[in-house]
Amino acid sequence: MEYRQIEETAEWLKAHTNYRPQIAIILGSGTGELADAITERECFPYSEIPNYPISTVPGHKGQLIFGKLNGVDVMAMQGRFHYYEGYSMDQVTLPERVMKLLGIKTLLMTNAAGGMNPEFTPGDLMIVTDHINNFPEHPLRGRNDDRFGTRFPDMGEVYTRRLIKIAKQVAEEQHLILKEGIYIGSSGPTFETPAEYRLFHLWGADATGMSSVPEAIVAHHSGLEVFTLSVITNCPDSKVVKEVTHEEVQQVAATIQSRLTALFSGMLPLI
Ligand code: HPA
Secondary structure, X not given: OOHHHHHHHHHHHHHHOOOOOOEEEEEOOOOHHHHHOOEEEEEEEHHHOOOOOOOOOOOOOOEEEEEEEOOEEEXXXXXXXXXXXXXXXXXXXXXXXXXXXXXXXXXEEEEEEEEOOOOOOOOOEEEEEEEEEOOOOOOOOOOOOOOOOOOOOXXXXXXXXXXXXXXXXHHHHOOOOEEEEEEEEOOOOOOOXXXXXXXXXXXXXXXXXXXXXXXXXXXXXXXXXXEEEEEEEEOOXXXXXXXXXXXHHHHHHHHOHHHHHHHHHHXXXXX
16 A cells, blocks of 8 residues: 555544544454443544445444543554455555554554464463464565565564563453463464364464454554454364354353453553
8 A cells, every 4th residue: 555545544533533542452353342441432434534444244343443441542443454355465454554653652452263272262361472474465565665664574572571561460450361372363264174273283373363463563564562362262172073153253252341341441551
C-alpha cells in the first residue's frame, strides 16, 4: 500500500477524534466484553474509514473504538483482517501502519488458537513468547519503506520481556493462571489435519492460529512493542479425532472474556 494512502487513513482518524492514544488493542474472536468495557467511546465502523477493508467473519464486528479502558486512552480494533478472507498482506497489516502514524507505541492483541502442548486445555490463556511465521507470503516482501523501519528487521524480541513481565505480575495479583508458549500462524481457513498439528508441535509450537503473526511482524518492523495473548479454544488429540468448528472456538473464547478483560485492564496503567 502506498504511504500516501496510509497517511490518508491516519489523517482521517485524527480529524475525526481528539483521542491520541499510545496503546492499541486488537481483539480476536469472542472478546466483545473487553470492547464493551471501553468508556467515553468514539466508534468508527471499518466501512467508514478510508482504505480500510471490511471484516467478513461471523463473530468479528468490524469497528475501531477510541476511548478509555481503566482510565487509559486506547484505540481498539474490534475485528481484524485475516489473510484467509482474501485480503492482501498490505490490507491485513494496514492497521499497524496506521497505528504507527497515529503515534501508537504499544500493541496488545488477542487471538483464538488450537493448543498442541499436552499441558494445555481449552479455556487456557497463553502468553505468546515467540512465533513461527508459516504464512505463504511475508508481509514485508517488496520495496522497503524506511519511514517505517529497516529492510532486515531483527526478530529477537518481538514480544517484549517488559510487557510479558507486566502481564505475569497482573495475572498473579488476579490469581489468574497464564500459560506461555510459541504461536505458529498459518493462512487457514482450514483447521489443521492431525498430521499438521503433530508437525507444528514437533517444530516447537505450542499453539496454532490464523492471524496475529503478520500484524506482529509489521508492528515490530516499525518499532511498536507487541504483546499477544492466545485463547486456547481447542486441543487436538492425535488419537481421538474430534471435529473443530468455528462455533466451538467462539463458545470457548466467550467463557474466558471476563478474565481477559481483567488482565488487559490491569495491564494498561502499568504500560
Ligand atoms: N487451528 C487454527 N486456528 C485456530 C484453531 C486451530 O486449531 N483454533 C482456533 N483458531
